[in-house]
Amino acid sequence: MEQLDGRVAVILGGGSEAGQAIARPLAKAGATVVLVDGDAEAADTAAAAIRKGWGTAAVQVVDILDATSARASVNTISRTCGGIDILVLQQIDPAGEDHLIDAALPVMNERGHGVLVLADTQGRARTKTAAIEERLSACRHRIASKNSHGVLTYAVAPLELENSDLGAAITYLATRRPHTELAGRLIVVPPS
Numbered sequence: 001m002e003q004l005d006g007r008v009a010v011i012l013g014g015g016s017e018a019g020q021a022i023a024r025p026l027a028k029a030g031a032t033v034v035l036v037d038g039d040a041e042a043a044d045t046a047a048a049a050i051r052k053g054w055g056t057a058a059v060q061v062v063d064i065l066d067a068t069s070a071r072a073s074v075n076t077i078s079r080t081c082g083g084i085d086i087l088v089l090q091q092i093d094p095a096g097e098d099h100l101i102d103a104a105l106p107v108m109n110e111r112g113h114g115v116l117v118l119a120d121t122q123g124r125a126r127t128k129t130a131a132i133e134e135r136l137s138a139c140r141h142r143i144a145s146k147n148s149h150g151v152l153t154y155a156v157a158p159l160e161l162e163n164s165d166l167g168a169a170i171t172y173l174a175t176r177r178p179h180t181e182l183a184g185r186l187i188v189v190p191p192s
Contacts (some may be wrong), residue, residue, distance in 0.1 A: 004031035004175060009086035010077060011035055012064065012100060015042030018121035018166070020049065022088055025167035027055030029175060031086065034058045034077050036100070044164040064096030069105075074103035083107055086115045086174045094135060101139065105148045113150045115174050116143065119166055120157035133186050134156055140184050152179050155186040 010028040013019045014035025023033040025051050035057060039071075043059040050057035053168040058081065077084060084107045089097045101116065108114030111145040116139060120132055136155040143151050154173050158164030169189045173182070 004029040004086075004171070006082075007031045007085040007174070008077070008081045008083055008132075009033045009088065009174065010060075010084050010100075010104065011088045011090075012097065013037060013090040014043075015039050015120050016090070016121075020046045020169045021165075022119060022121075022170055023050055023057065023091075024054050025165075025171040026086065026174065027057060027088045029171050030055065031174070032056040032058065032081055034060055036060045036064070036073060038063060038118055051105075064100055067099040070096070070099035071103040074107060078107045085111060085113065085185060086117070086170075088117045088119055088170060088176075090119050090121045094138070098142065101142060102146075105143065105146045105151065108151050109146075109148050113177075114148070114152070115177060116151055116153045117170050117173060118153075118155040119170065120155070121166065129157065129186065136184065136186060150173070152177055152183045154182060154184070156189060157186060158189050187191060 009031040011019050011023050015037035027033045035043045035047050040061045047059045060073045063069045084104050085102050088186035132155050140153050156169050
């Protein structure tokens with residue numbers, strides 16, 4: 001598998017248990033993971049665990065519902081980490097996610113590439129597949145409207161939340177960037 005050395009992965013809700021499960025494989029593959037969260041204590045604890053066992057982690061505390069805060073956060077990440085290559089959104093709040101997407105796209109455009117992943121960390125029983133596909137379509141349109149043609153978009157949902165490895169699936173997408181068959185698609189992760 002290709003490594004993610006030199007790549008920066010931003011995980012929205014990174015301080016949560018699901019965010020940590022996504023961040024660990026990315027860090028293990030060599031990415032610098034930035035845990036974006038409104039809960040500083042949870043994000044700091046998660047980052048410390050990642051640094052201890054898997055790799056490089058940073059924390060960015062942000063109110064994603066505030067567009068100015070999202071822009072400031074992305075500017076800080078870009079300045080301190082060198083850019084953004086991977087943006088993982090955990091379907092927290094579409095309006096807040098859009099602020100983060102809008103702020104991150106110019107940074108990804110500067111690098112000439114990017115991967116945006118919508119991760120359903122609530123499980124199929126609580127989130128309808130159609131809703132995920134609708135959100136994916138909205139993200140793809142948003143990216144196209146910003147002329148961000150080098151940014152690939154995916155959605156990942158677990159078949160069974162407890163036994164699925166979303167982090168490994170997202171790491172695969174970030175390293176392989178499978179654009180012909182999977183870009184713009186919903187990928188259902190089977191049990192591990």
